[in-house]
Amino acid sequence: MTEVATYYEDVAAPPMPVARHGRGAGFWAYLCVALSLAVVFVLPIIWAILRSFQPARLSSLAPQSGDFTHMTLANYRAVSHGLYDVLPNLVNSVIVGLGTALLTTVVATLAGYGLAKFRFRGSGLVFGVILLALMIPFQAVLTPLYLELSDLHLTNNLIGLILVYTTFNLPFGVFVMRNTFQQVPQELVESARVDGAGFMFTLMRVMRPLIVPGLATAAMYAFLYAWTELLQAVTFVQSPDKLTLPARLYEVTTSTYGSINNAYLSAGVVLAMVPCVLLYFALQRYYVQGMMSGAVKG
Numbered sequence: 272m273t274e275v276a277t278y279y280e281d282v283a284a285p286p287m288p289v290a291r292h293g294r295g296a297g298f299w300a301y302l303c304v305a306l307s308l309a310v311v312f313v314l315p316i317i318w319a320i321l322r323s324f325q326p327a328r329l330s331s332l333a334p335q336s337g338d339f340t341h342m343t344l345a346n347y348r349a350v351s352h353g354l355y356d357v358l359p360n361l362v363n364s365v366i367v368g369l370g371t372a373l374l375t376t377v378v379a380t381l382a383g384y385g386l387a388k389f390r391f392r393g394s395g396l397v398f399g400v401i402l403l404a405l406m407i408p409f410q411a412v413l414t415p416l417y418l419e420l421s422d423l424h425l426t427n428n429l430i431g432l433i434l435v436y437t438t439f440n441l442p443f444g445v446f447v448m449r450n451t452f453q454q455v456p457q458e459l460v461e462s463a464r465v466d467g468a469g470f471m472f473t474l475m476r477v478m479r480p481l482i483v484p485g486l487a488t489a490a491m492y493a494f495l496y497a498w499t500e501l502l503q504a505v506t507f508v509q510s511p512d513k514l515t516l517p518a519r520l521y522e523v524t525t526s527t528y529g530s531i532n533n534a535y536l537s538a539g540v541v542l543a544m545v546p547c548v549l550l551y552f553a554l555q556r557y558y559v560q561g562m563m564s565g566a567v568k569g
Contacts, residue, residue: 323537346538360519368497370433375493383448404442444489451485487557
């Protein structure tokens with residue numbers, strides 16, 4: 272009886288409190304490094320925003336503390352509906368970016384699904400050839416690509432630019448989506464097939480919630496590539512009304528007699544940053560889900 276009573280006393284006894292030690296030197300070192308990197312990355316953005324509100328006559332001079340008391344919206348008015356109207360070009364960039372992200376995601380998803388879940392001879396070779404395209408620079412295929420688009424009457428056309436951007440984003444997109452599909456348990460796919468689900472139904476209804484982080488990664492990479500790319504935009508598009516925002520801002524830097532209006536350029540750069548920041552905040556939660564993925568519920 273004594274042993275039984277002792278056993279129940281031990282079970283019922285609350286656990287002993289664990290002594291909490293203070294944060295070690297490693298934590299504070301990590302915190303200092305993280306804050307330093309945050310300042311390094313955020314400070315240029317804040318500086319660009321502040322300079323975009325300065326008058327044009329002060330933007331090219333050495334900054335003084337009193338300069339930031341003369342903030343104005345004249346630069347934004349000039350680049351929106353004044354001397355440099357970049358709003359149509361901003362719309363062109365949105366169309367090209369969204370079109371590239373959508374087309375790249377759809378094609379990369381289907382290709383990644385086939386390479387990851389279908390067994391066929393030469394699948395590894397096909398995947399290797401796709402990755403090999405990552406090593407080919409754009410300049411190496413500039414002339415044949417331009418001739419091909421010219422024969423298809425797709426030069427000076429936003430659709431042609433979307434196709435070009437999609438072509439150069441597909442290798443990375445297929446790489447991401449193939450790895451994403453390989454993380455999906457094969458038992459889940461086989462269970463859906465046993466229940467009579469077809470390949471497309473399995474992809475759209477069963478696997479789609481599990482591959483959202485991969486979709487977000489492929490779409491974000493494709494959008495940012497199309498949003499910031501300059502060389503291909505000025506090569507395949509010539510009409511001023513069809514230029515993307517980076518190409519239009521390039522014209523701002525090469526204005527009259529080669530002079531650069533830093534105030535207008537800063538305002539245009541800030542406008543170009545807004546969609547990127549919004550996209551980041553819209554998709555960052557999917558990256559958090561991607562970090563927690565991999566657990567299979569019973």
